Amino acid sequence: MSRPSVHEALIYLMVITSASDSDMTDAELSRIGEVVRSWPVFEDFDAEKLIGVAQDCQKRLHGPGGLEAVLEAVAVALPDRLGDTAYAAAFEVAAADLEMRLEEVRVLQLIRRALDLDTLVVAAIAQAAKARLRTLS
Template identity: 50%
Template sequence: MSTISPENALIYIMVTMSAVDRAMSDNELRDIGTIVRTLPAFSDFNEERLIPVAKECAAILQEDGGLDAVFGLVRDALPPHLRETGYALAVEIAAADLSVGAEEIRLMQLLRDTLDIDKLTAAAIERGARARHMPL
């Protein structure tokens, strides 16, 4: 039995991706809010809980072994049909500031393994995000 909801798990993924480079950009934070307000996966989620859930995740990440703990919670909370969604949200947040650094790439690799996302699916998700965030 999971200790967090699937919605919380998706938020944990986005917060972790945003925080991995130690700087949560305004674009990343704005995109997290927009995703929570508009994505069907959050239709039953009370938007006012976004900040408390994000703070819960940040507190866990500060602990020794925090990343492993967050990924364990996420893996246990997400049903198989939402795992690709979780990976897609991580990629969206990584792409939000139009620059994907080494820390974000490494986190995406760890998340792919945690959620058992195959390489072809991951590549398609990543290419879609790149296309959506391409400037004119």
């Protein structure tokens, strides 16, 4: 299979995170759409292609090498300077339904390793997401 574009790689990580527990919730799908529509990294991406990219990711997950092959392709496609952005996008999806399942935590660990992210960067992203999503109750 061909190497994904940078936009596709970012979307793949969000899809992988959402699908990790075999239950892509409405909150997670909505968050993927919000990220694609509002984050500057996606400003020149055609949001109409989102569903097709997500379906391509699913095909790759069921193809040779499965998750490991997809993570390798993503790591090659993403410039180092976007590693934290990619992890933040995946974390947004994992946190979208306000609970982090074990499968999502495991996928985030795999993403962190594949992108060779610093532990402090990962902790800062997690803390920022928690602060942003905190409610009064």
